[in-house]
Amino acid sequence: MTHPAAPVAVDPAATAAPPHPNQFALLRQRRFAPFFWTQFAGAANDNLFKFAFTVMVTYQLQVAWLPPALAGLVIGALFILPFLLLSATAGQITDKLEKTRIIRFVKNLEIAIMAVAAAGFVAESAAVLLACVFLMGLHSTLFGPVKFAYLPQALSERELTGGNGMVEMGTFVAILLGNVAGGLLVALPQVGHASVAAACVLLALAGRAVAQAIPPAPATDPGLRINWNPVSETWRNLRLAHGNIVVFRSLLGISWMWFFGAVFLSQFPSFAKDVLHGDEQVASLLLVVFSVGIGTGSLLCEVLSRRHVEIGLVPLGAIGMSVFAVDLYFASRALPEVPTMGLATFLAQPAHWRVMADLALLSLSAGLYSVPMYALIQLRSQATHRARIIAANNILNALFMIASAVLAGALLSAGFSVPQVFLFTAIANALVAGYIFLLVPEYLLRFVAWMLSRCVYRFRVRGEAHIPTEGAAILACNHVSFVDAVLLMAASPRPIYFLMDHRIFRVPVLGWLFRLARAIPIAPQKDDPATYDAAFERAAQVLREGDLLAIFPEGGITRDGQLQPFKGGIVKILERARADGLQVPVVPMALTHLWGSFFSRIEEGGAMVRPFRRGLFNRVGLNVGAPLPAHLPVQPEALRERVAALLALG
Template sequence: MLGPGLLLKQRFGPFFMTQALGAFNDNVFRFALMFTLTFTAADRLTLDINILMNLAAGLFILPFFLFSGIAGQLADKYEKSLIIRRIKLLELLIMLVALAAFTLQVWWLLLALVFLMGAQSALFGPVKYALLPQHLAEDELVSGNALVSMGTFVAILLGTLLGGLLAGWAGEATWIIGVAVLVFALLGVLTSLGVPRAPAGDPELVLNWNIYSQTRRVLLYARSSRSVYLAILAISWFWFMGSGYLTQFPNFTRSVLHADESVATLLLTLFSLGVGGGALLCGFWSRGRIELGMVPLGALGMAVFSWDLYRQAMAFPLPESGEVLRDLSTFLQVGGVRLAMDLMLAGVSGGLFIVPLYSLIQKKTPVQYRAQVIAALNVLNSLAMVLSAVIGILLLGVVGISLPLFFACYGLTALMVALLGMRLARDPLLRFLIYLLSHSFYRVRHRGLEHIPESGGALVVANHVSYVDALLLAGACHRPLRFVIDKDIHDLPVLKRFLQLAGTVPISSERIDRQNLQQAFAAIGDALQRGELVFIFPEGRLTTDGEMHDFKKGVERILAQYPVPVIPMALRGLWGSWFSRANGRAFRKWPRRFWSRVEVVAGPALPAEQATAERLQQVVAELRGDWR
């Protein structure tokens, strides 16, 4: 479930609003303070304004290093909705002090409050992601993470924009800012009252208040699972890259694009909305399951659009003599549209990248220390952002490279992450690409896929209607399918390499190639014993009239040697398509049914002893019905 349906649920809606208001108010407060320090109070401060800006950024990040380990313990030991309400009350108290500080213009106190806001955000982080698996069903987890990611980035964007506007509106009347952040904190307290209970993961946990040893402990928890640890490192890399982008936007806009604040605001908006849009797109494509195939595709997208951003920036026209900084309209007229699209699509790619990884961490981590693993993620994210700032200083300040080349360097890291992801997640990537390809031809509806077991070996059978049957079935199933296909098709030069990567099993009839048939049965047996799903078309050939042909006895031979459950599936609505043999040979007629509706239907598994060829044909025919 994605969109308004989930947002309107009591178990998700109040939590979503609470976390979004928290991210929003954090950024309203920080950016209103930074703009005020820059434009209103700069003359009254004894410290250089550039040092103050970096000090404020550091004060907000520092608590994530210091307190994330302790925050993870608290989230695992105590009931989570109670922790959320207490954290929101802490935010309200901080904003009350902020109102007084803004009114009296006590700037050093406001900087101290930046540290406290970072501390309450550090406390909230582990609860935020540890709570979702307790309130959402497994098939809602990806959608929930997508909405949270979207809400977070939109809230950050809106908070950043409103913070700047508030500073301008308030001028010397800085108490207006204090009133605004206090109101937003109060709204957060009110929405937190609706968050339902989420039991403690480990009520018997003994708290360790030693910051160093507890941080070290949560980092060790994070390394206990290889897949979880790799996901944590990947998310931290994303924040490394995203922080590098966001930090350089203002200077990039002024010194490279020769444009004013309106252009910087547009670029920031497009990038943030792109991440949010990518998160929602991930939720839509995931269909309630974790699609790790999106991860390398997201990293590849960030690499490609970073490279194009570099090329566009290097070729961006210089201003004419005497021309002031370009406004938004002029920027778009001189070629800024493609550059802006590069930034937005890089953000979309980032959204596709992070949502499956967050979902994987939540699903694969035991509930007893889930929050502490997420605390380790927050520590490494903070470290990645600090590292990004240090590298930015070295590359731009010491080495002296240009800002376009800086973005290209960061894009190169994305390419390396993409290549590593393709290696580690080859099967999920192939399956997701197959899903995108097959679902580009048709509007595919899935029914009964819950009958496919989460683990263990099984045989899958279906009717054979068209040349895209395998693509539709592979795209529909949430587990990889090892297809058994005709050897002549497998050996076609244009398909052979891809089919080998997909792990297909080529098979010939006994009278044509007896040795190949024996090798195929051995490969099928090995796959079933390893707990894989093996798929065959028992008819052995495409239908020529839309009706099912007799199922061959090969399926019984497999089950006699390897007795595994058999999952019957049916394809509906493909007869008459361009890929079928209706009205002559496939591919020879004009395609008339692009984007038409088809169905993939699965039935309950049959035990091996009941799965005769005749029985399977009867079950598949019943699943198909009259819709060919």
């Protein structure tokens, strides 16, 4: 397992918030709803403004120095330029100042920019509107770090995935609605430009009004001295992010998702026209399907993760992105040449429904991929420089999106068709995702744990609130099967280091998995003194670093289904921790209903010999008890009684 960053400081108000049924209930709470609608209005306004301007210079104005073919590229480049230049500065400001104050300042700035843009639309001045594109990029650059740094201060760990899913869904819905509204308003005869001007100003005013209700979010590093040199600070932010390797590689993973998505979004017009033989309405449908898919995948994250930050969904999303992108290539490469179709004719063709399904499932997978990564970065980044980490993410996102435009352009210039570009991107996604998961095996391990606990067993956890969300602790559990460690991984929101019998590492596949998880092998002292001593030294190091250590005090997997006597190793570990000045709580746990399953031993034979011994989707459980006080001595027999009592709960 990879070592996490320092514990995140969560606002006590968020931690103490009453439980709610699902992520939509956050929209009724002041700590989330005003923030959600503020970012929704901002995203909608960005895209309404940009798309209306793009349509205007493409179809309605004759601007000699801005040809229609280059308009979209120039507008996109100007909007993204501030992210490269000023994200580092924005991250510092967000860490130094109270976040609600920054949000309101940014919304005030948006009103001023949109007032100038309104004048530009009325006067039909492309130069003024291009300047406003850059300023709106600056507005988004300032808001970006606040957007993701605010959430971990307002939400608890169990709400973070759902909150990020809502924000991601809201952002893509806002992008969709902004584009649609911008295209419709600017096309209105005679009053189109004035309508866009009014809509931009009204959306900015609405966003500022809602922002007034956002509760305070204190500064996380008020003593920070701001470095105004964007070049040196950008490099410093990237090095700061690299200090936590899991977070940094997650930043790269998110940036890759933006690379992947930008390839598809940028090619929708050409794909609709040249491959699907559809008109502008078909191109708009592609955008609608993509946005709805992203939003749906984002919302599914909370359900599939059982309201934890479940990074096991990331490999699932990556697999879906590649599989459905490959199928999109096969679904679209053999479509016959036909006259340009309207929306109704397009939808009447059965072959096109496969294309739409691939696009929807591809974007849904992208939602599953990105939301847990965002939540992980927020959870694992140190609070004092979380906004600067997010600023580094924005810089990387911008670079990857620029790279995607360059690569897609190069492939098309080399004679690749649009479906072939999609296929190339799908294969590249599989290679990049595989590389990331090997570099950060926690993603792969969590994926295996997620699959086992949901697709092989029906896994239920009771008392999960007793698993510490920060600080060192020892998890003491009964040992029933060869996958006990994997199920404990699935139950914990944090990485766990396991102290395990050295013989289990000889089991095919599982042994490789446990080595990947950096489990600690232990052997009896009389058999292998070196391994025995090294195991206790490594266990002490895990606790010193503030991580979770799981042990199976029985010393081996039960052979009769009964709880075996506990050995004294846990006492030695606790004595070593106290010698290091640590007070470490012990959390008793009991795995239930695993005896007799495929991965457990049975009296008449060994484990893993009858695949469907009890069928699929067996009900298994984990009962977690209250931690034993850290200051009191722990006796193996007393701990065994605690675990036995948890077992009796069934």
